[in-house]
Each structure stands twice: as C-alpha cells, then as structure tokens.
Amino acid sequence: MVQVSKIVKWFFIVAGTILATLLALCVFAFWYMNSGIFGMDSFDKQAWHKKTTNEQDATCYRGGMAKDIIDKLLSSKTTREDVVSLLGSPDGNSTENSYRYVLGMCSGFGFDYDSLHIYVDGQGYIFHAKIMQH
Template identity: 40%
Template sequence: MDRVDRSPKKIYAIAGAIALLVISGISFLLWPLSGEKFNKDAWQRTITDKESSTCYRGEMAKDIIKNHLSAGMKQQEIISLLGKPDTDKGVDEIRYILGMCSGLGFDYDALHIYFKKSGEFSHAKIYQH
C-alpha cells in the first residue's frame, strides 16, 4: 500500500502553487482595467470594426469612476464629459461599452452609471456581460 506524503512542507508548497495560479489567473483576466488616465478624445473616438473586439475603453474606466464622477453631478454633465451613452436605460442608468476586457475576448464589459431619483449621480460599476 502506497503512503501519501502529507508533510507540512509539501502541503505548503502545493497550497502556494495553487494560490499563485489563482492570483495569476485573476490578474490575467483583469489587467486591461489596470488604469490608464481618462482622455476625452480617446474615449469618444470612433472605433473600427477591428478594434471592437479589444478593450478600447477599459483602461480608462477606473480613472473615470475614481477621478471624474462625483456626487451631485447631473446626468447631462456626465454625458457632456463622456459623450452619448451606448445604452440609455432612462433617468436612472446609462452605459458605456468598454470593449472585450476579460482577457479571454468573448464578453463585453460596460461602465454602468447610476442616478438617484433626483437625477444626481449615485454610483458607477464595471460589469462584464
């Protein structure tokens, strides 16, 4: 009968390798959203068919959330900053397509911007669809 080696060194080595793989996988999937500064011209430029399968806006999304959207902003102010939304869900939400940012290239990501009933900015999130 074979014995399985369950020494602490081997268990820690295996756990470390698994943790490294998980962290690497998450980093690979999220790296496009790492943080380029928002550039209005780059954000609003026309995207070619070839570029549509890339993460053409994704790197700017976190900077927009962190540094350009703030409490009290009205929907029209945000539209003036970012341009016409790709999807308009009425008075409480607008969306901007970021491109295929997952690293696997088969799902689009989008910046969802939400508004209070008063029409003021509430919060924003990045979702993969």
C-alpha cells in the same frame, strides 16, 4: 531509510510548489478584483471618444479608463449633464436614470462585452457606478 528520505523530500517539493501556485493565484485575484484591467489607464477624453474599427471592437478599447472614471471623475455632485459632457451620449440599453457605456471585450475570452453603468437619482445626480460584464 533512504527511500523514506526521498519520499519526504518529494513531498515538501510538491507541497511547496502547490503553495507557491496558490499564493500567486491569490495575488493575481486580489489585483484583478481591486483594479485589474479596468484600472490600467487614466481617463483620456480624446481616447474615450475615438471612433473604433471592427478589429478594435473586439478589444478592451475603453476598459483601462473605467476605474479612473469611477474613482476620480464621478461623485455624488456629478450630474447627468456632466456625465454626458464628459463621456458623450450613453450607448444602447440606457434609460433616463441608468447610463451604459461599452468598454469593449475585457474578459480575455473575447466573447462578452463589459460596460460602465452609471445610475442617476431623481434629482439628476450620480449615486452609483459599476462595471458589468454582459
């Protein structure tokens, strides 16, 4: 009887630990998918345009401002000229209707760059913006 009691006790300890770990992972995943590192900072035009060093290039030097840009600064009334005035000329691999701005290496593994992609319609207005990892 004592042996069964110990087994049941350990079962509940292990099950509780597993459930607590799963809950913590779910909370982290919810946070990361809703803002994560991309929603940590408000947009700062001076910080956005700041020249980066080689050491900073391997960091998430613009990533914290990306969600703020998408949520508060870009709308269907924003024109391509407004975007360039605010964020500067797009980085490489941009077209007339798709602007790309490098955010840095935000994944945490330090080998993939993240970018803010802004899409412009035929009339020159923003219709979509998203963060992509390359």
